[in-house]
Amino acid sequence: MQTQRLSIKHYIIIGSMLFGMFFGAGNLIFPIHLGQLAGAHWLTAGGGFLLTGTLLPLLGIIAISVTHSSGIYDLARPIGQRYATGFMILTCATLGPLFATPRTATTPFQIGIASHVSAGQAPLFLLIYSLIFFSVTYWAARKPTGIVDTIGKLLNPLFLILLALIFGLAFTHPLGTAATANPTVAYQQDAFLNGFLQGYNTMDALAALLFGIAVVTAIRGMGQRQPAAIAKTAAKSSLLSISLEALIYLGLIWIGATSLSQFKLSADGGIAFSQIANAFMGVPGEIILAIMATLTCLTTAVGLATSFSEALHAKFPTVSYRTWNRLSCGASFLIANIGLDQIIAWSTPMLMFLYPLAITLIILAIGSPLFHNDPIVYRWTTALTLIPAVLDALRSAPAVIANTDWVQRLLALDDTYLPFAKLGLDWAVPALVGLLIGLSWHLVRAFMGARTYNVN
Structure with missing residues (x-):
């Protein structure tokens, strides 16, 4: 069984794909909110957040590589086939149409559109926005082998350019000093542990177990055939993407802490990020933020829909991949219209x-x-x-x-x-x-x- 030797370009493409799949709705707003909650203790809280937000997902990809598992079911099968099936279904449902995938549409809507329409108009605008959002998601996820081109080559560079613009303004013209920001009561003593638990909200550790399917499929499409070579490639590529994600997290947490000099503690990171963007660039800043949030959440939605459909089609092959993809995108569209707070x-x-x-x-x-x-x-x-x-x-x-x-x-x-x-x-x-x-x-x-x- 011959295996093609991959170049640095291939590793970058796979790493970019993983970054786009991991970095989504929660990854954008929860670090900002954590920075506001932790205040002067932002770095300590950030350390806890990185454990569950970056290190644990990296270990999840490595776990799949070490065990040569094709996905979450294989990984959990030593516990028992029934347990593995139940755990896989619960994880797929959580990352799929129940919570994570609907959140990829409601979060950018909340950040970029909700504040500019009346409360009475919001449901209609959310309906239209989510319909377009999940139509694009279904189109991009219709073929698993197209996920690398869709995510890695097109959407990620656009997102990184927009994020770099926000970071450049924040670092050259900071809103305040993080060291003087007052932490909330919970973060005065237990900043690290609270940051650790906040990392759960990213859902990335669960996503790492599910995304292993997409990673293996993409690597095989590049010519890798031997299980050991696939495992090594997955580990190297995931380290690249997770490292970039960790740097972005720390930057977002710091920005959240500095924002307390001008803004009160926000109800969520979406509101905080919108205020920060407006402070730097006015309404154009909010538009940039809305575009950025839509792009990053769309990449994650495509990854989630693909992995959800791959996992359940592999376990229940009588139902086609296309049918599972339709179920994922259709149900996510319906649940998204319940609203972000309820999700x-x-x-x-x-x-x-x-x-x-x-x-x-x-x-x-x-x-x-x-x-x-x-x-x-x-x-x-x-x-x-x-x-x-x-x-x-x-x-x-x-x-x-x-x-x-x-x-x-x-x-x-x-x-x-x-x-x-x-x-x-x-x-x-x-x-x-x-x-x-x-x-x-x-x-x-x-x-x-x-x-x-x-x-x-």
Whole structure:
């Protein structure tokens, strides 16, 4: 099986594709908002944000490369086929038509259009905007092999030019000094941990598990055939894109912190970014921001629609890729018209549930060669992570769920018996205990097997 040697140009194209797929709606507005929340502690909070916003997605791509998995189902299969199917469906739904993909349309609309139309006109304008947005998304994602040209070669350069313009003005004419910005109460003591949890909102760790399918497809299209070569190419390309993303994140967080000198803490990063752009360039600045947000969110929407359709078509081949793509774009269009606030409110509990499971899965996959991919290690770790993950989801759910009596009683037990529960990290200790039990079981079985072999 021959493999074509790739040039630096190929790595840049694949890295650009990954950057475009990762950097979307949340990646643009959440860092800005984090900077305003953290104030003078922006760098500490940024460090936590980079762990879940950049390092964890990079590890997700590496996990797929190490295990030679074709996607999220293969990666989770050591835990069990039913679990792998359920985890894949939940992740695809979260990144697809339930939350992430609709958000790619509502975020740029909120940033660039909503403030210029009346409240009564907003639903109609959102309907028209989202219809055009997802029509383009469906067209661009109709053929998986076209994703490199669509994202890597066309949209990313335009986005980077617009972003560089905003950064140039912000760094040469800063709105204020970040060191003197007052942090909110939550970020006065726990800036790093809060930044870590804010990174969940990007959904990039989940996206990394899903995008592995698109990465493998694109690399094979360039002539790579051997699994080891594909894995190496994916790891190198993802490092390139994630490094660029990390630099942009820190710049956005810093800009958010400096903006407190002229603006009050905003309700969300979209409003803050719009105010900042207006401060630098007036209405033309807001227009540039609207174009930039639309471009970056469109690239992510194409990546999400492609990966969603690829993953579910591979698992359920009787349904065509085109049908899954239509379902993704059509459902995303409908849910987008519910509005950004409702999408974020209901996506948070799902992220608090899925992220601990994704983090442990990524760590287990990378370390799997050390314990020979033994399912017992996967299952113990996942089983003890699952319960606190459910509790985290209930804690962050909308009030109609979180404030019910039975949920409050469960959360009181969670706070009493699980460390770091109030910080949203109550899963960490149980996951570690599960890992130690699984590894111990693996070592005992390996020792017994070796002893039996020696006796015979």
